[in-house]
Amino acid sequence: MPVDTNAVGKTYPPDVYAVGREKIREYAAAVGETDPRYFDLDAARAAGYPDLVAPPMFAVVYGMRALAPAAFDPEVGMNFAMTVHGGQEFRWERMVVAGDEISTTATVKSIEERGGMGFYVFETASTNQRGESVCTGIWTNIVRGVS
Amino acid sequence: MSLEAGQTIELRVTPDPYVTVRYAGASGDFNPIHVDEDFAKQVGLPGRILHGLWTMAQVARAHTEAAGGPEHLQRLSVQFRGMGRLGEEIVVSGTAEAGEDGTVIVHSEAEQSGQRIIRHAVAEISD
Numbered sequence: 001m002p003v004d005t006n007a008v009g010k011t012y013p014p015d016v017y018a019v020g021r022e023k024i025r026e027y028a029a030a031v032g033e034t035d036p037r038y039f040d041l042d043a044a045r046a047a048g049y050p051d052l053v054a055p056p057m058f059a060v061v062y063g064m065r066a067l068a069p070a071a072f073d074p075e076v077g078m079n080f081a082m083t084v085h086g087g088q089e090f091r092w093e094r095m096v097v098a099g100d101e102i103s104t105t106a107t108v109k110s111i112e113e114r115g116g117m118g119f120y121v122f123e124t125a126s127t128n129q130r131g132e133s134v135c136t137g138i139w140t141n142i143v144r145g146v147s
Numbered sequence: 148m149s150l151e152a153g154q155t156i157e158l159r160v161t162p163d164p165y166v167t168v169r170y171a172g173a174s175g176d177f178n179p180i181h182v183d184e185d186f187a188k189q190v191g192l193p194g195r196i197l198h199g200l201w202t203m204a205q206v207a208r209a210h211t212e213a214a215g216g217p218e219h220l221q222r223l224s225v226q227f228r229g230m231g232r233l234g235e236e237i238v239v240s241g242t243a244e245a246g247e248d249g250t251v252i253v254h255s256e257a258e259q260s261g262q263r264i265i266r267h268a269v270a271e272i273s274d
Binding site: 023026027029030031032033035037047053055056057060061064065084085086087088089090091092095138 | 160169205212
């Protein structure tokens with residue numbers, strides 16, 4: 001079955017994620033981080049931040065929740081049994097700290113077929129409660145056997 | 148910034164048997180191929196496999212630790228290949244070169260038991 005590209009450009013309602021101290025600590029521990037700015041309030045404040053700092057890859061936590069409605073959209077039509085995460089990019093513009101409220105909008109960036117595989121690329125754009133851009137994510141999923 | 152052109156970075160980490168469980172809870176990604184041994188085998192995998200984004204977080208950490216903090220990492224892109232396994236050491240290695248406007252570009256990869264599970268990683272590091 002060839003890929004359906006009708007959903008390209010489709011944007012989904014923003015997801016608002018409230019960044020919590022304990023979630024930052026839990027995430028940082030799960031990926032083996034040891035920088036005290038992720039765990040210790042005094043260390044974060046001494047470094048000039050108002051609260052615990054989120055590691056850059058915490059973008060996965062607030063980004064993936066916004067991405068889910070796009071990835072599971074029947075109009076996009078990804079066959080999950082045949083899907084692998086092919087590539088990932090993040091561009092960070094501003095640090096995220098505990099107490100921030102991150103609003104993320106997901107978009108279907110492109111859907112292409114190459115060599116019998118479907119390349120589904122999504123973009124997530126995240127801003128903080130002041131409207132400042134904090135991170136852009138480019139999520140590439142590869143679906144085997146589309147033709 | 149403590150990372151300069153010509154410098155190399157390296158990070159070694161051995162994922163313990165429960166890292167995928169902790170990462171599933173921390174990230175919200177509960178895909179059973181990462182947390183359910185029986186399910187993983189049913190779909191033809193050797194067993195539970197690592198989350199690609201956990202491995203990418205190790206690549207990110209290699210950069211932020213070398214650069215002196217998370218605020219220096221401006222961009223990171225990676226390609227995932229194969230599958231990451233539990234209990235086998237992962238080595239992230241990369242080399243820094245001069246970028247534009249005083250930035251540093253680092254090309255890296257993550258290798259595990261002879262297989263490059265992250266390839267063509269490119270990071271931009273700033274002051």
